[in-house]
Amino acid sequence: MYCENQSSRNSMPVKHSLVLDGEKGELVKASERTGKKIGVAETKTIAALKSHSEAERRRRERINAHLVTLRGLVPNNEKAGAIVVYLSYVATFRDYNSEFLAIYDDSSAARIFACAEMDKATLLAEVICQVKQLRAAARQASEGLHIPMDADEVQVEILEHNGGDGSFLLRASLCCDYRPDLLSNIRQAINDLDIQVLKSEISTLGGRVKTVFLVTTGEGDNGRAAGLEVLVGSVRAALSTILDKVCASAEYAQELFSPRKRQRVS
Template identity: 45%
Template sequence: MASRGGSSAKSQSLVLDSEKGELVKAPVRVAKKNVSEAKAKLALKNHSEAERRRRQRINAHLATLRDLVPSTDKMDKATLLAEVINQVKVQKKTALESIRGLLIPLDSEELTVETCDDIYQHATVSFRASLCCKYRPDLFADLRQAVSSLGTMKLMKAEISTLEDWLKIVFLFTSCRDEPRSAHGILSSSIYRSLSSVLDKAPASLEYSPKVAPSRKRQKVS
């Protein structure tokens, strides 16, 4: 029965009364139960569909990985991932070794100093220094000052290569003094410190820049 206050009665679901053979209003609890079951079925369906799509993406990625590694038909997922990671490491090592003798700048700051065989007959010891960094207007002035500060060390050769705004410079230093072998490490450290001071000088244009400084990888081999 509708109320006389002008407000409509709450809607209720209709069910078939088997005894009367007609539609009657369903109890409120039965209606709520039907709605809850419908929502649960819909949620389960959505979850199943999302899980199906997720598995499809995983299988597609696994298929791509299997194409990268030979003889992977009988590998489980964990073994496949481990093999792919190992292959990536091997490929990376191979790539680095292939360009080791080439004058190609890297995309990170790097400085190495190592003792070389006596390239020049008049020299008692030679050092090869490799420096990689980004170009800046005052870079060469700083390098000139660093080389001049080495004192007894003489710069015999310098090679420069560029890639976009990155530079790689290889220096060859010699010492004409009769230095004992025990002093070779001291000379190597001196070269390293001088060139390292160049990397430590941030460009003036970057002093107020919010950008993160480039990664640095410095090694010293005496």
């Protein structure tokens, strides 16, 4: 729809297109409607940029918090921190003084700049190396002791095997997270097997459980070599089934109680 607007007698008529404004329910000039749409679009763009900036700020805060935690795991943290500060000063000086490289251009300078740029990667590598060393030291210190470790595992080994009368002695162990039905599942698995439990020990540490027991059978066909291998496999399979149930229960609990991120629909 068009309308003519003639402001003076000598001026030319100006045509304006009119459109229906759904919000007001009346006819308005197209220029006003277009300007309103542009204003709404700019507002949405500004809100999206602000939201993105806030999300980026929170992400950097989380990364910095993780880096602080990682630095606390590395020994001699004060010396490492001083080196990092020194490298940052060197890198800053290099940026502001182009003649610095010409004066100090050798392999040591290149290594310093590489370390300054690879600080996060170097820190992560040091932490991984430190964790591996601590894990190896913990395993070495716990040899012969029934201490639960951080890895889920099932072990079955033959301690004694008398080929004459067919008797044998097995040691089986299960290390995993504690669950209320863990011990009952172990007892049910042992009852289903044709074995006799001579001794059992249970140790706990921080929500972790390690169960070690000695089993044997009397004289008979089970003591033969072929039957013994089958029984070892049966014990390992029974304990592995229990471990699978524990892992599945832990994953279900994590999905149930952990907050889920909302899916973004564009």
